[in-house]
Amino acid sequence: MSDDWLPLQKIVTVLDDKQSVEDLKRYFVNHPKPFTGSQFEALGGGPIALHRDVVTAEDLIAVQLLEVRVPPAVALNLLQGDLGQRISDELREIPISVDLADEGARKYIQNGGPADRAWHRLTAQPGVSKTIAGKVLARKRPRLIPVYDSVLACALHGRHGFWLWLHEQLRADNCRLARRLRNLRVKANVPAHVSDIRIFDVVFWMRHQGEHRRRNCQGLSINGFED
Numbered sequence: 001m002s003d004d005w006l007p008l009q010k011i012v013t014v015l016d017d018k019q020s021v022e023d024l025k026r027y028f029v030n031h032p033k034p035f036t037g038s039q040f041e042a043l044g045g046g047p048i049a050l051h052r053d054v055v056t057a058e059d060l061i062a063v064q065l066l067e068v069r070v071p072p073a074v075a076l077n078l079l080q081g082d083l084g085q086r087i088s089d090e091l092r093e094i095p096i097s098v099d100l101a102d103e104g105a106r107k108y109i110q111n112g113g114p115a116d117r118a119w120h121r122l123t124a125q126p127g128v129s130k131t132i133a134g135k136v137l138a139r140k141r142p143r144l145i146p147v148y149d150s151v152l153a154c155a156l157h158g159r160h161g162f163w164l165w166l167h168e169q170l171r172a173d174n175c176r177l178a179r180r181l182r183n184l185r186v187k188a189n190v191p192a193h194v195s196d197i198r199i200f201d202v203v204f205w206m207r208h209q210g211e212h213r214r215r216n217c218q219g220l221s222i223n224g225f226e227d
């Protein structure tokens, strides 16, 4: 592994910074023109309500709220074709109640697990990037599958194995990170439909999206955070 993920201590330092509370409020609560992604989980009553194992048209609109789009041919295949059936087969094996921070989460997300199989089925489709596939699955299992894109990858200095890496970080040091996320939820008054791991994504995305537009971005600027 050549990956050099941001160490847990620095992650906690960013989460504890007061700007993170402000960023969460801007994203979810009191931004004058709310971020569309704030409705990712809530749209249509959420993914769990009726169609827990079926990718619906609402799910495909929900991923557009995160600024990606499933190509039309793949969308049709998901809604009324074989691909949708195959993804449903995998989703049926994943409970809706499991959190990424749970000890038992690993078997669903590890290589060859049902979420991994679903992800590979999606990324095998023309025009479906790793980011798009991840966002579709995050919509179906928001407590288990984290939202991830190029901004997050850059901010966290990571490339491969994000799900398992975050699972391990959430559990490290007696679940220190998981507790920090719940604390942030209270401080920023994040809506109840938003999962803990989405709070993680939004904090790092909000912090890095502006500076990421620089040419040759070298990752999250942590000047001013050093101890």
Ligand SMILES: [Zn+2]
Pocket (backbone or CB within 6 Å): 151, 154, 155, 208, 211, 212, 213, 217, 218, 219, 220
């Ligand atoms: Zn960057």
